Amino acid sequence: MNDPRTLIVNDNGAWCWxxxxxxxxxxxxxxxxxxxxxxxxxxxxxARAGNVEVxxxxxAAGTSTTVVLHERLEADDHxxxxxxxxxxxxxxxxYTRHKTDDLTHWRVSEPGDPTRWxxxxxxxxxxxxxxxxxxxxxLRSVGGRLYCFARAVNDDQCALVSDDDGDTWSxxxxxxxxxxxxxxxxxxxxxxxxxxxxxxxxxxxxxxFDNSIYHGYIEKGALHRSDGTVxxxxxxxxxxxxxxxxxxxxxxxxxxxxxxxxxxxxTDVRQGTDASVAAVLTARAGEEEHLERRKAHPDxxxxxxxxxxxxxxxxxxxxxxxxxxxxxxxxxxxxxxIDPYDIDSVYVSTSVDPRDGSVLAHHEIFHARxxxxxxTWTWTPVTEHSDVDNLRPIAAPGDPSRVPLLWFRGEMTxxxxxxxxxxxxxxxxxx
Numbered sequence: 119m120n121d122p123r124t125l126i127v128n129d130n131g132a133w134c135w136x137x138x139x140x141x142x143x144x145x146x147x148x149x150x151x152x153x154x155x156x157x158x159x160x161x162x163x164x165a166r167a168g169n170v171e172v173x174x175x176x177x178a179a180g181t182s183t184t185v186v187l188h189e190r191l192e193a194d195d196h197x198x199x200x201x202x203x204x205x206x207x208x209x210x211x212x213y214t215r216h217k218t219d220d221l222t223h224w225r226v227s228e229p230g231d232p233t234r235w236x237x238x239x240x241x242x243x244x245x246x247x248x249x250x251x252x253x254x255x256x257l258r259s260v261g262g263r264l265y266c267f268a269r270a271v272n273d274d275q276c277a278l279v280s281d282d283d284g285d286t287w288s289x290x291x292x293x294x295x296x297x298x299x300x301x302x303x304x305x306x307x308x309x310x311x312x313x314x315x316x317x318x319x320x321x322x323x324x325x326x327f328d329n330s331i332y333h334g335y336i337e338k339g340a341l342h343r344s345d346g347t348v349x350x351x352x353x354x355x356x357x358x359x360x361x362x363x364x365x366x367x368x369x370x371x372x373x374x375x376x377x378x379x380x381x382x383x384x385t386d387v388r389q390g391t392d393a394s395v396a397a398v399l400t401a402r403a404g405e406e407e408h409l410e411r412r413k414a415h416p417d418x419x420x421x422x423x424x425x426x427x428x429x430x431x432x433x434x435x436x437x438x439x440x441x442x443x444x445x446x447x448x449x450x451x452x453x454x455x456i457d458p459y460d461i462d463s464v465y466v467s468t469s470v471d472p473r474d475g476s477v478l479a480h481h482e483i484f485h486a487r488x489x490x491x492x493x494t495w496t497w498t499p500v501t502e503h504s505d506v507d508n509l510r511p512i513a514a515p516g517d518p519s520r521v522p523l524l525w526f527r528g529e530m531t532x533x534x535x536x537x538x539x540x541x542x543x544x545x546x547x548x549x
Contacts, residue, residue, distance in 0.1 A: 121501070121543075127152065127182040128173040128540040130160030132526045133198040134533065135385065135453055135510060136254045136269075136305060137213075141524050142201045143177070143516025144230075150175040150514060150522050151209060151232045152540065153199040155192075159529075159537040168193040170213050170223075172201075174232050177522065177544055185233050187211055187225055192218065195533045200255040202264070202284060203516070210257065210284040211235070212266055216533075217251035217302075220244040222268060224284060241278060241287045246271050253302075257284075259311045260336055265290065273302035275319070277354055291354035293341070294319070294361045300326025304361050307387045307397070309458075313337060316389055318397045318423075319361045324381035324449040328371070331382045331399050333425065334364035345429035367423050367431045368399050374435050377403050379419065383449050388456040393427035396461035396492075398454045400439060414442025418451050420466060422492040434492045440469035440481070443509075444532060452481040452507070455523075458515035459547075462488050465500065465511040465523060472497045481507040483525060487548075500543065501527075509538070521545040 131154025133140050141152035151172050158167035170188040175181070191197055196216035203209055209227040220243040228234040243252045247270055256267040263279055270276040271292055279290040296303055299322045306319040314337040320329040333344050341353040344365035350358065370380050379401040387397040403417040420436040436454075443450035452467025464486045469478050472486070472495070483500035501508045506528050514522040523545050528538030 123543055125175070125180055125182065125542045125544075126539050127175050127524070127542050128154055128171065128184050130156045130162055130166060130538070131171060131173070131540040132157065132195045132530065132536050132538045133510060133512075134196045134254075136196075136256070136307065137198050137200045138256050138308060139201050139515060140198055141512045141514035141522070142203060143514055143520075143522060144203060145517040145519075147230065148177040148517075149232065150177055150516075150542070151201055152512070152514065152524055153201060153211065153213070154526070154540050155195050155197050157193055157534070157536045157538070159535055160539075168197075170197060170199055172199065172211060172232060173540060175542060177520075183233055185235070187213070187235060188223060188238065191215060191223075193534050195536070196253055200257045200266070202257040204283045206283070212255040212257060212284070214252050214255055214268065217253045220247050220249060220252050222252060222255065222266065222278065222287070224287070226284065243270050246289060256308050258308050258315050260313065260315050261339065265315075267293065267306065267308055269302060273298060274358070275304060275306050291356070292358040293354060295358040296321075296360045296362075298322075305384050307384045309387045310335075310389050314389075316387060316395050318367070318384045318387045318399070319364070320382065320384055321361065324383045324402075328380050329382045330366050330370045331368040331384060331397075331423075332361050332364035333367050333395070333397070333423075333431070334361075343429075344425055344431065365429075365431070367397070367425075368401065368421055368433055370401075374403075374419075378405055379403055381415075381449060385420070385451075385454055386456050388458050388461050390461045394461065395425040396456055397423040398436065398456060398464060399423060400449065400451050402449065414445050414450075415448045416441045418442060418449065420451070420454055420468070422464065422488075424461075424491045432491060436464070436486065436492070436495065437466055437468055437472040437484075438470040438475070440477075443530070446532070453510045455511045455513045457513045457521060459518045463548075465513055467509050467511055467525065480504045481509055483508045483511055483523075519547060521547055
């Protein structure tokens with residue numbers, strides 16, 4: 119059901135969730151920029167399929183303009199750009215293909231105008247990866263340097279570094295390393311700029327390995343456990359450590375109300391204002407260790423993990439996520455997004471109503487709020503009675519005075535095939 123409060127900002131687009139920031143607000147101009155990838159099933163068809171696009175939204179006027187950064191790069195939602203607002207008023211966009219070549223691409227906008235972009239540049243990883251491919255872009259700054267975290271060498275988490283705000287890039291090193299199991303190594307989410315970057319990560323892909331979830335942070339060049347113990351005093355140089363040396367926050371095989379959870383995956387992580395950290399994680403619920411491949415798991419769960427300033431973690435089940443989103447992706451969910459300025463607030467896409475457990479016709483977006491660190495939640499629907507799925511919400515950072523909530527809605531059958539439109543609801547911030 120259409121809602122007049124919801125603005126369509128791109129008629130053909132979707133995104134994966136291992137790139138950040140995928141959407142960002144310039145508070146001075148009240149401009150929102152969100153990246154997405156066009157699919158062959160959407161408007162424009164094959165001629166537009168694989169376009170790397172950014173939609174530039176005038177929040178005051180409620181209008182949107184879509185700009186193509188790279189025509190027909192690859193029809194795959196994993197290629198969505200990471201965005202960065204530079205000190206000089208320019209925007210930086212960084213993007214890759216999905217493990218099908220070894221190039222990280224980037225473009226820089228004109229000052230204050232993300233509708234106009236300079237020429238594309240590339241960093242070639244092939245001498246480091248041996249042609250195995252690169253995926254994902256995550257832009258974070260720590261210690262005055264800009265990092266782009268990617269999955270690259272040995273399919274481990276690695277980073278490029280820039281000392282000129284993204285004009286040029288060089289290889290920094292590997293963050294983690296371990297023997298490969300199955301498709302790739304860990305899936306990592308990052309948050310934080312300035313003094314510290316927090317991260318949550320897995321062992322491998324959940325369809326190949328019974329993952330646990332680990333937390334650590336990078337500060338003053340070192341990789342730490344949650345309690346401050348140094349794991350790697352010189353992170354991103356030399357031989358990297360395994361992520362299993364970090365703090366385990368959600369363990370595969372643990373039980374919740376008597377139900378075994380397994381094959382955990384990372385969804386989102388955000389820092390609080392008081393050195394606390396929150397993360398949303400997913401897991402399979404049930405006794406089966408491994409299901410038949412290409413069969414979606416029937417019962418996926420969201421978990422909310424909260425770290426106190428002293429490094430102690432508390433984990434609670436947040437909500438049921440429903441069955442896997444796609445038959446061939448056992449662990450895909452509708453996802454969730456933590457408010458970047460209020461970690462007591464989470465936006466969740468699920469096909470199970472968290473208020474009463476009823477099964478919904480489609481994935482709907484719900485707002486969850488806690489007053490006790492995640493032990494209990496109140497739920498408010500953002501979408502209701504929809505005739506299509508509402509997927510992968512993003513609470514876009516940049517302006518602490520508002521909550522620009524983005525998601526895409528439509529039909530999604532694969533990361534490469536979907537007919538979805540990107541929508542925005544600009545929500546007022548609660549007191």
